[in-house]
Amino acid sequence: QEPAERRTAVPGVATGLAVTGAGGDVLYVEASLADPETGAAGLTLTGQLGDVMKESAQIALSFLRSHGAELELPVGDLKDRGVHIHFPAGAVPKDGPSAGITMTTALASLLSGRLVRTDVAMTGEVSLTGRVLPIGGVKQKLLAAHRAGVTTVIIPKRNEPDLDDVPAEVLEKLDVHAVTDVRQVLELALSPATNGAAPEVPVAA
Amino acid sequence: QEPAERRTAVPGVATGLAVTGAGGDVLYVEASLADPETGAAGLTLTGQLGDVMKESAQIALSFLRSHGAELELPVGDLKDRGVHIHFPAGAVPKDGPSAGITMTTALASLLSGRLVRTDVAMTGEVSLTGRVLPIGGVKQKLLAAHRAGVTTVIIPKRNEPDLDDVPAEVLEKLDVHAVTDVRQVLELALSPATNGAAPEVPVAA
Amino acid sequence: QEPAERRTAVPGVATGLAVTGAGGDVLYVEASLADPETGAAGLTLTGQLGDVMKESAQIALSFLRSHGAELELPVGDLKDRGVHIHFPAGAVPKDGPSAGITMTTALASLLSGRLVRTDVAMTGEVSLTGRVLPIGGVKQKLLAAHRAGVTTVIIPKRNEPDLDDVPAEVLEKLDVHAVTDVRQVLELALSPATNGAAPEVPVAA
Amino acid sequence: QEPAERRTAVPGVATGLAVTGAGGDVLYVEASLADPETGAAGLTLTGQLGDVMKESAQIALSFLRSHGAELELPVGDLKDRGVHIHFPAGAVPKDGPSAGITMTTALASLLSGRLVRTDVAMTGEVSLTGRVLPIGGVKQKLLAAHRAGVTTVIIPKRNEPDLDDVPAEVLEKLDVHAVTDVRQVLELALSPATNGAAPEVPVAA
Amino acid sequence: QEPAERRTAVPGVATGLAVTGAGGDVLYVEASLADPETGAAGLTLTGQLGDVMKESAQIALSFLRSHGAELELPVGDLKDRGVHIHFPAGAVPKDGPSAGITMTTALASLLSGRLVRTDVAMTGEVSLTGRVLPIGGVKQKLLAAHRAGVTTVIIPKRNEPDLDDVPAEVLEKLDVHAVTDVRQVLELALSPATNGAAPEVPVAA
Amino acid sequence: QEPAERRTAVPGVATGLAVTGAGGDVLYVEASLADPETGAAGLTLTGQLGDVMKESAQIALSFLRSHGAELELPVGDLKDRGVHIHFPAGAVPKDGPSAGITMTTALASLLSGRLVRTDVAMTGEVSLTGRVLPIGGVKQKLLAAHRAGVTTVIIPKRNEPDLDDVPAEVLEKLDVHAVTDVRQVLELALSPATNGAAPEVPVAA
Numbered sequence A, B, C, D, E, F: 001q002e003p004a005e006r007r008t009a010v011p012g013v014a015t016g017l018a019v020t021g022a023g024g025d026v027l028y029v030e031a032s033l034a035d036p037e038t039g040a041a042g043l044t045l046t047g048q049l050g051d052v053m054k055e056s057a058q059i060a061l062s063f064l065r066s067h068g069a070e071l072e073l074p075v076g077d078l079k080d081r082g083v084h085i086h087f088p089a090g091a092v093p094k095d096g097p098s099a100g101i102t103m104t105t106a107l108a109s110l111l112s113g114r115l116v117r118t119d120v121a122m123t124g125e126v127s128l129t130g131r132v133l134p135i136g137g138v139k140q141k142l143l144a145a146h147r148a149g150v151t152t153v154i155i156p157k158r159n160e161p162d163l164d165d166v167p168a169e170v171l172e173k174l175d176v177h178a179v180t181d182v183r184q185v186l187e188l189a190l191s192p193a194t195n196g197a198a199p200e201v202p203v204a205a
């Protein structure tokens, strides 16, 4: 498993948290916008996503289509540029609504050119108005975040009671933010805008 | 469960009433219109909706497409702007025609910029001409509305006999309106237009 | 059950007759045309319609697309305006070809602005050239029409022998027209054009 | 059953022959072209057609799209006008390739405005180049044609041996044409062009 | 069965070879291009084709879309003209990749107006770059070609060892060409261009 | 099996490695771009690909749509030119994400006109940002590459530990490159650009 720094070194990538058969795990979301010259359009979703997760992607995109301008995002880029959201690894089926805020963050990062902070992971359903709704598996997700070297975790406000189940020694290493609105997520997770072009060239290995 | 005030604090959100395995419950409908700059078009429905509920959304939209101008709604906004209707929570399957008037109200709120009154919840099938048709579960729905702090409930006229089954102590706390036409629902549920821009910034939590 | 007058008080609504598990019943067809400003297009069908009934709607629409101009209907309205045909109640499955003439009538009413006569109900398959083909359940349908206060019933010519099965006391209260062509149906069922705009505002309940 | 004269009294209707559970039967094909003002486009197929029959309709249409101009048909009418092919009765499932020449004839009648001869019925698969391929059920089909008052029957050349099975007293009443190319079918089945507009007004019953 | 001369007497028809339940058989491929006046577009496939065969048709078309200009074919004709590929007989299911070179030949014949030689039959999978890949059933296919009066057969180079299984008395009557590239097939199978228009009028029977 | 030189002698073809029921095998990817004159558009995938492999193709294409310009590829060619990716043999089902880098390479070869080196085979999942993710079957794949005469193999960095399972006598004949980013794959696998037109005419056999 590569360190999270490597993965979120380009705009459009955010770190989520998932529950798997073997406990929790970090889950990366990758988003891309096609070069307008290529004529690509519409929304492409890959990563063997289930119905609920596909709908969650549509909600994240619609939130930005209706509220992106308020957030000073260049939403005109969504016109005539194909949006693609991918969850590696490609052969592993994934489902559920809890990557909603992670997808919203990846898309906002892509549009703004601001990197997602490498020390932040998140989990939460997002609604069409930007509310953050509760999800399951808080304990396993926080343990996974901790194992992956994440230091800041964003969870839904209504999941705060679940923090009682997280071992104290893990909780004291994590800076947990409980939020009600996805705009708070973007404030916490996006790095400040850099001057000049976004660093799109990956670090060579 | 957040208070209803929080949920309907932006245009496009209306409070419905549903019957679930565990009695009745309030059910929020969220509607959004994409920024025309984003090039989004068509109708997107999310929230794991069944066939009957998807058709109900099409009926609500067609009612406004053919009758919205009479109601002084800016229906031109429906052209070349993607309409999205979402029912949180995203992973819970939902079906049936009884959210018809709630969807119509959410869309009319969105187009007009008028908020839906936070003390109002509603249930009723809507027909293509705007008639309000009877639904099931009046008793459970009114009990749920009462528990959620709602004070005004809108039901179909033809469901009035079902009010006999609602405990008197609940009924006396509720202002129940029995209606035959969705235009009556809009009159009852939409707050007066405010001067200036609609308050689209959510209350921070 | 509302009186039929209420239901057909706007152009685009016609009264059909159906056979259900519990005998016959009246069945309303509602048709709407979207405001051209809304950019809606195509044909939308709702009411949990089966395959045969969906095809029947396409036949009714094609009949008017090819023969509407002869009938002095403003068929240009069908271009770039979405047509929606709905059969309440939305959750009840419906199928079969026998609402063909009822859908044709509802669409012709909508295009012409002429109301469908409130005392008329009808049943009959329509072909692409406008012929009226025989259907089943004449007895149950006429009994239902009578119960619902209808006084004029339109049936296919080839179903005339089935009138022998209808009780004489019902038949004498009904004015039954047996027809071979849907143009005869339109002559019988559409009210004369009114001067000025069609009355699109519903009667308040 | 109406006499065939009634059915083919408008351009676009041709008489086919089918095998059913109860022997053979005549089968009408109705074709229509939408008024260009209505904005309809594409091919609509109705009558509960199976896969093979739907493909057969596409072959008939493609034959005219590529060879219609040679036949002096106004193929430009196929652009931006919706073509609809319907097989009454609407609720009866139908399948198989043997209505290929009947559909080709109905479409050529529609485009040319020439009526299909009321005394002619036909059966035969059509290929993309216009060849007429053999079909089944010749005996039952000819018996049905005779019963329906048809006097001229068109069959594929390669089905000539099947005529041995048809009772002599039926065969002597029928003028049977065995053909290899659909262009021969059109020569035999289409009435001469009339002067002036085609008679699109149906005979009142 | 008509002689092959009849079938390939128009551009766009090529003779393939198939394995059926009853040994081998010749298999005709018919291709047509719609008159641009008809507004037809896209690719239509008929003949009850299975998934593999449908993909094979797409490969044949893409080969010509990318390499047709090198072969001096008027590929601009593919724009805004509907391409239709049909395999008679229409009701017989067919599948497999071995008609790839036959479809490519039929399309090249259609575009060039050059007839396919009536004495040639062929079998072979085609790849997107035009390579000819091995297929099954060489023995049965050659026997069928011989029975049908074909004198020249084209097979994939990598199937040459299968010729050992073909009876010597059949093989000596056939001129077998083993090829690696579909361009070789076109050289062998297409008749020289004729002067003037292609003979599109079929021979009357 | 033809030597790999033959297969990759045109731009757009790359050599992959697959695990089959019978060990490993080389797997060719063929990509083509339609002549703009043909009006083809969109992405066509053939070769009986499973869901995961189809998504993998979309990821490869989206990577080039968003990052191709940085790589100095003429991505404008993707607009209004149909892209087709095919995996011979056409009748063999294939699935999995491990041809991701092979498809990316084939497409980059096609766009640049640079041939893929004939001595190179590769395996690796690609993510939307170009990261190379681990795959299975390294041992069988390297044995197959060796058998096919390949001398250079590209594998994901995270699969390096699997090299321990490959027999030493095979490993010493192979030049194995373990990579983290698809840009490294392109550097290794693409031949230098030639002056003048790419050699699109295949070697005659």
Ligand SMILES: [Ca+2]
Residues within 6 Å of the ligand: A050, A051, A052
């Ligand atoms: Ca599901």
Ligand SMILES: [Ca+2]
Residues within 6 Å of the ligand: A171, A172, A173, A174, A175, A176
């Ligand atoms: Ca902490």
Ligand SMILES: [Ca+2]
Residues within 6 Å of the ligand: B050, B051, B052
């Ligand atoms: Ca359903």
Ligand SMILES: [Ca+2]
Residues within 6 Å of the ligand: B171, B172, B173, B174, B175, B176
């Ligand atoms: Ca009260």
Ligand SMILES: [Ca+2]
Residues within 6 Å of the ligand: C050, C051, C052
């Ligand atoms: Ca059905």
Ligand SMILES: [Ca+2]
Residues within 6 Å of the ligand: C171, C172, C173, C174, C175, C176
């Ligand atoms: Ca009477």
Ligand SMILES: [Ca+2]
Residues within 6 Å of the ligand: D050, D051, D052
């Ligand atoms: Ca079938």
Ligand SMILES: [Ca+2]
Residues within 6 Å of the ligand: D171, D172, D173, D174, D175, D176
């Ligand atoms: Ca005779």
Ligand SMILES: [Ca+2]
Residues within 6 Å of the ligand: E050, E051, E052
């Ligand atoms: Ca298959």
Ligand SMILES: [Ca+2]
Residues within 6 Å of the ligand: E171, E172, E173, E174, E175, E176
């Ligand atoms: Ca020989």
Ligand SMILES: [Ca+2]
Residues within 6 Å of the ligand: F050, F051, F052
């Ligand atoms: Ca799958």
Ligand SMILES: [Ca+2]
Residues within 6 Å of the ligand: F171, F172, F173, F174, F175, F176
């Ligand atoms: Ca080595």
